[in-house]
Amino acid sequence: MSPWYRAVRSVLEKHPLVRGMITYSVVWPTSNLVQQSFDKTRKKYDYMEATRYAIVGTFGMAPMVFTWLKAAVWLVPGTTIKHAIFKAYLEQILFAPLGQSQFYLGITLLEGKAWKDCVQEWKDKIIPTWKVSVWFWPFIQIINFGYVPERNRVVVVSCASFVWTVFLSYMHHFKGQTLWEIMHHKHREWRRDHWEYEPLDDPALKGLEDETDETNIENDDKKA
Structure with a gap:
């Protein structure tokens, strides 16, 4: 085994923060690039944007x-599943708003x-x-606190952050829109693409559509 490899491995084992920072330096920009690949409004990748995600992450x-994982162990000592559940939900009260605030303010x-523009985006998107x-x-x-050794918890969180950061990148990209507005817009697009403007190829459904139209016409005639 190479002395360099042993030295690096020793540092990573002794310093979980360094290991977590290395993981985040890969996960966060990769998540942003994944979100960019899903975004039909982009014509090419914005690598400077991915770099900003690497810095924040x-x-x-x-x-x-x-720091939070250390604090959680101190605030709620114990490794049972009950302790893990309590820590997980305590995190959403104490840590999550701070972490999400750091993301929106830092990236902007x-x-x-x-x-003032940074604060406005934070106001628009922190609650959703x-x-x-x-x-x-x-x-x-709950899995992390209940079953993962403390030295590996930052890495577990950073891996889960891959999915979460794709979502954060998506939220950040939609300027001035709340989550409800985004979901409503996507729902209208889906209806337009899959229901309202596509012909019904199934003969049974086509017959049902014709029957419904005839019924509506008869009802309109009666009202007239």
Whole structure:
């Protein structure tokens, strides 16, 4: 085994924060690039945007997660499943709003926006983001607190952050829209593409559509 490999492995084992920062430096920009690939409004990848995600994830989120995981063990000592559940939901009260605030404020500041614009995006999106977080993160953290050794918990969170950061990137990209507005817009697009403007190829459904139209015409005639 190479001495360099042993030295690096020793550092990573002794310093879980460093290991977490390295993981976040890969996961966060990758998540952003995945979101960009799903975005039909983009013609090419924005690698500077991915770099900003790497900076926020590595130097902002990773240390925050590390600190919180240490604090959670101190606040709620114990490793039973009951303790894990309590820690997971306590996280959504104490840590999640801070972490999400850091994301929105940090990423917009790195974009060079004015402070008032950063705060406005935070106001528009922090509550909708937190509502989704309450459903997503407790499941991950119950497993993390209940079954994963403490030295590996930052890595587990960073891996789950891959999916979460795709969502954050999606939320950040839709400027000035709440989650409800985004979902409503997507629902209308789906109806337009799959129901209202596509012909019904199934003969049975086509017959049902014709019968419905005839019934509506008869009802209109009676009203007249």
